[in-house]
Amino acid sequence: MDAFAYLQNSTASFLAPPAVQGADLYAGIDVPSLNFFEKLWMAWYVWWGNPVIATGVMSFLMHEIVYFGRSLPWIIIDAIPYFRKWKLQPHKAPSPEAQWRCTKLVLLQHLTIELPQIWLFHPIAEHFGMQTYQLPFPQLSTMAYQLAAFFVFEDTWHYFFHRALHYGPLYKHIHKLHHEYSAPFGLTAEYAHPVEVMVTGFGTIGGPILYSAAFGNLHILTMYIWITLRLFQAVDAHSGYDFPWSLRNILPFWAGAEHHDYHHEKFTECFSSSFRWWDTIFGTDVKYHAYRAKQAEAKKLAAAKDKAQ
Numbered sequence: 001m002d003a004f005a006y007l008q009n010s011t012a013s014f015l016a017p018p019a020v021q022g023a024d025l026y027a028g029i030d031v032p033s034l035n036f037f038e039k040l041w042m043a044w045y046v047w048w049g050n051p052v053i054a055t056g057v058m059s060f061l062m063h064e065i066v067y068f069g070r071s072l073p074w075i076i077i078d079a080i081p082y083f084r085k086w087k088l089q090p091h092k093a094p095s096p097e098a099q100w101r102c103t104k105l106v107l108l109q110h111l112t113i114e115l116p117q118i119w120l121f122h123p124i125a126e127h128f129g130m131q132t133y134q135l136p137f138p139q140l141s142t143m144a145y146q147l148a149a150f151f152v153f154e155d156t157w158h159y160f161f162h163r164a165l166h167y168g169p170l171y172k173h174i175h176k177l178h179h180e181y182s183a184p185f186g187l188t189a190e191y192a193h194p195v196e197v198m199v200t201g202f203g204t205i206g207g208p209i210l211y212s213a214a215f216g217n218l219h220i221l222t223m224y225i226w227i228t229l230r231l232f233q234a235v236d237a238h239s240g241y242d243f244p245w246s247l248r249n250i251l252p253f254w255a256g257a258e259h260h261d262y263h264h265e266k267f268t269e270c271f272s273s274s275f276r277w278w279d280t281i282f283g284t285d286v287k288y289h290a291y292r293a294k295q296a297e298a299k300k301l302a303a304a305k306d307k308a309q
Contacts, residue, residue, distance in 0.1 A: 001277055001309075002066060006229055011271065023122075025045055025046070025051065025133050026045075026046070026135070028040055029042070029135060031201075033136075034135060034136060036058045037136050037137070038136055038137055041133075041135060041137075041221075042135060043252060044058065045133040049080045051122065051132060052122045052123060052174060054133065055121070055122035055132050055133070055220065056119040056121070058202075058252060059118045059121060059122075060115055060118050060119075062224055062227065062228070063110070063114070063231070064110065064226070065120065065225065066228050066232075067106075067110075067189075067190065067231050067235065070231060070232055070235045070236075071185065071186040071187045071235055073186075074185060074187075074235070074239045074240075074241070075099060075185075075186065075187070076184035077207045077239075077241065078093055078094055078185060078240075083241065086241050086242060086243050086266075087240055087241055087260065088150045088183075088241065088257060088258060088261040088262075089182075089265060090239060091297050092183035092240075092307070093183075093283050094181070094183070098181070098302065099185065099187060100180070102185075102187045103187055104182075104192050105191060106190050106191055107265070109190065109192075109194065109197060110190075112199055113194050113198070114197070114201075116162055117198075117201075117296060121205070124209070124211065125208075125212065125220060126221075128209050128212045128213040129212045129216035129218070130208070130212040130218050130219070130220055131186065131208070131220065132219075132220045133216065133218045134219070137221050138217070138219045138221070138222060140168070142217070142218075142222075143222045143225065145223065146208075146211065146222050146226075147226055147229065149207065149211060150207040150208060150226045150230075151229075151274055151300075152275075152276075153203065153206070153207035154203040154204055154211075154230065154274065155170055155203075155274045155275045155278070156203075156273055156278065157200075157202065157203030158188040158200055158203045158271075158272065158273040158274075159271050159272045159273070159279070160278075161200055161203070162200065162271045162272075162273070163271040163284070165196065165199075166267075166268070166271070166272060173193075174193045174195050174196050175192075175193070175194045176285055177192060177196075177198060178192040178193070178196060179190060179193070179264065179267055181264065182264055182265055183215075183240055183261075183264065183265065184238040184239075184240055184260075184261065184264045184269075185238065185239065185240055186235045186236070186239045186240075187235075188233070188238045189234040189237070189238045191232075203226065203273075204226075204230050206288055208222075208223050208226065220238040231272055233273065234273070236257060236263075237255065237256060237257065237260040237273065238257070238258050238260065238264075239257050240257060241257055241263055242256065242257055242258040242261075246258070252276075253271050253274050253275050253276050253277060254273060254274065254275065254276070255270070255273065255274055258292075259276060259279075259285075259288070260271070262288045262291065262292070266287070266288075266291070268287065269282055269284045269285055269286070269287050270284065270285055270288050
């Protein structure tokens with residue numbers, strides 16, 4: 001067989017593998033012992049036949065459904081005046097045109113920058129010891145401490161590289177695009193330069209890969225839960241709203257929209273993503289605290305004036 005014919009056959013086998021390849025993945029598995037979700041997981045990989053394709057499709061669909069699904073409620077909230085009293089910048093509601101322009105760029109980024117990375121994730125993950133199609137799923141207790149570690153790693157990575165992106169040339173040529181919207185809304189979470197997407201994105205996928213390389217007991221299901229939580233955090237931080245029931249009012253060290261919205265409004269400080277401690281340690285929240293204190297005092301005086309009338 002010549003090289004061209006071999007390449008043709010190899011490509012065809014990869015893109016349209018025989019169905020038995022998927023079934024062989026679970027040879028020796030005690031199917032009755034699996035729970036409902038594990039059986040669905042097995043059915044997905046058997047149906048596709050090729051675990052690389054199965055993981056790639058599932059990963060991309062998961063990312064798109066979670067990102068746009070979590071952004072949709074904020075689009076609806078922005079259209080309802082009742083919620084304006086909880087908006088951090090109440091006089092800067094996003095227009096439909098601005099939301100559509102943002103959506104188009106984000107979709108372009110997803111298809112041209114993130115899709116190839118997602119597609120390559122399976123072989124990279126398995127190279128570093130991560131489980132993908134394997135069953136059964138890990139214990140909840142195991143996933144819990146892994147997720148906590150990923151949050152800490154990502155927040156640390158994000159703080160230092162985000163702060164670096166505010167350095168003159170890096171800001172001008174890369175990070176400025178993300179700051180196009182001084183009053184952010186949910187969809188702007190991934191509205192960024194391709195270089196920024198890749199650099200800050202390592203904080204999200206780098207933690208799990210390094211963990212897997214070091215300890216080897218990581219399942220991609222945990223990765224999916226982590227990505228879902230991270231997307232929720234990013235979209236919510238860009239929502240522009242701070243409700244009484246927002247997480248930061250329950251967990252004082254959580255950053256949330258109240259913290260990140262200041263960063264977009266003033267183009268400085270509050271560089272962390274999930275937590276507040278790095279900004280506190282390095283003093284990059286001094287102006288933020290002064291600004292919020294001034295706002296609180298103004299609101300208090302306005303309330304007293306209204307009551308006097």
